[in-house]
Amino acid sequence: MSEQTSPIQPAAAARPARVMSGMRVSGRLHIGHFFGALQNWVKLQSEYECFFGAMDWHGMTTAYKSPQEIGPWTREMIAEFIAWGVDPEKSTLFIQSHVPEHLELFMIFANLTPMGWLERVNTWKDAVDEMKSTDTHNLGRFAYPVLQAADIAIYRAQKIPVGADQVAHLEISREIVRRFNHLYKAKLPEMNPLLTEVPLVTGLDGRKMSKSYGNTLYLTEDSEKDLKKKVNMMVTDTARVRREDVGEPTRCSVYGYHKLYSTTEDLEWVEQGCRSAGIGCGDCKGRLAANIEKISAGPREKKKELLNNSNLLDSIINAGCEKARKEAQLTLKIVRKSMKWS
Numbered sequence: 393m394s395e396q397t398s399p400i401q402p403a404a405a406a407r408p409a410r411v412m413s414g415m416r417v418s419g420r421l422h423i424g425h426f427f428g429a430l431q432n433w434v435k436l437q438s439e440y441e442c443f444f445g446a447m448d449w450h451g452m453t454t455a456y457k458s459p460q461e462i463g464p465w466t467r468e469m470i471a472e473f474i475a476w477g478v479d480p481e482k483s484t485l486f487i488q489s490h491v492p493e494h495l496e497l498f499m500i501f502a503n504l505t506p507m508g509w510l511e512r513v514n515t516w517k518d519a520v521d522e523m524k525s526t527d528t529h530n531l532g533r534f535a536y537p538v539l540q541a542a543d544i545a546i547y548r549a550q551k552i553p554v555g556a557d558q559v560a561h562l563e564i565s566r567e568i569v570r571r572f573n574h575l576y577k578a579k580l581p582e583m584n585p586l587l588t589e590v591p592l593v594t595g596l597d598g599r600k601m602s603k604s605y606g607n608t609l610y611l612t613e614d615s616e617k618d619l620k621k622k623v624n625m626m627v628t629d630t631a632r633v634r635r636e637d638v639g640e641p642t643r644c645s646v647y648g649y650h651k652l653y654s655t656t657e658d659l660e661w662v663e664q665g666c667r668s669a670g671i672g673c674g675d676c677k678g679r680l681a682a683n684i685e686k687i688s689a690g691p692r693e694k695k696k697e698l699l700n701n702s703n704l705l706d707s708i709i710n711a712g713c714e715k716a717r718k719e720a721q722l723t724l725k726i727v728r729k730s731m732k733w734s
């Protein structure tokens with residue numbers, strides 16, 4: 393087959409590289425999701441051919457006891473993607489379980505992935521105790537990296553946006569695809585990391601952001617009033633006990649959030665005011681809450697509109713899933729042909 397007509401990468405030279413990324417459906421999106429991924433997706437969609445997914449099968453690994461929650465969370469997630477600027481005209485937005493080919497490729501990959509590879513995955517080793525206590529020590533969770541490899545390969549994606557600390561996580565996907573290609577003399581593209589800068593986003597108390605710690609700032613679920621309340625409760629520089637004490641912003645979570653949400657002028661105002669005791673923590677928090685609200689008000693409204701307009705949201709979801717499915721079906725054809733299994 394000539395390079396021009398190869399179905400593996402049909403027109404790779406003629407169009408931008410294909411990017412795939414997804415988010416596990418596990419509840420409402422918080423600001424870590426935005427600064428860790430969503431913000432970057434909005435930029436990537438102008439440069440690459442993008443497939444962005446709400447990964448509900450991955451959500452099921454932990455939510456299997458309350459599957460009724462997965463559907464509403466998934467719709468909300470897609471609405472949230474759009475509300476924050478992912479454009480369904482530019483990017484293909486899909487729901488993982490609406491493209492059953494993910495699971496077919498997963499099964500093929502599962503058979504050629506040695507157990508030892510999965511046992512060595514750090515996230516599995518690190519989370520074993522937690523998984524036992526939350527009753528999520530299950531086969532689905534164990535095989536998570538295999539499904540992840542299938543999620544990417546099913547779209548023949550070449551680039552995966554990741555932060556520097558996540559590059560190693562991609563390696564097992566690459567190994568699985570390499571093994572597939574080696575066994576069946578196939579040419580599925582090996583996915584490469586597309587390095588992106590991911591700012592550090594801590595919880596409101598400075599610890600890792602986690603629902604179980606109650607230190608989460610949601611992207612759109614928090615109303616203006618909730619936002620203010622949460623920001624007011626944030627931990628500040630403990631050395632600044634009284635208003636006249638000088639503080640050090642780098643020791644304060646509020647400053648960390650200002651770096652995410654505030655302008656350069658506001659940052660200077662915080663730095664100078666804190667170090668000279670020219671401003672109080674209440675002023676500083678008030679400015680932060682206002683800046684967060686400025687950025688969140690539009691998307692909050694847009695998401696609400698979308699969720700209230702089921703027909704529109706459904707048509708966006710259906711169109712995205714249909715487009716994703718076409719690509720996935722083409723990949724499976726290629727896969728089965730390579731395996732001489734039809």
Ligand code: SF4
Pocket residue numbers: 628629632639640641644645646647662665666671672673674676677
């Ligand atoms: Fe933190 Fe702002 Fe108070 Fe300084 S003034 S300690 S940065 S809240």
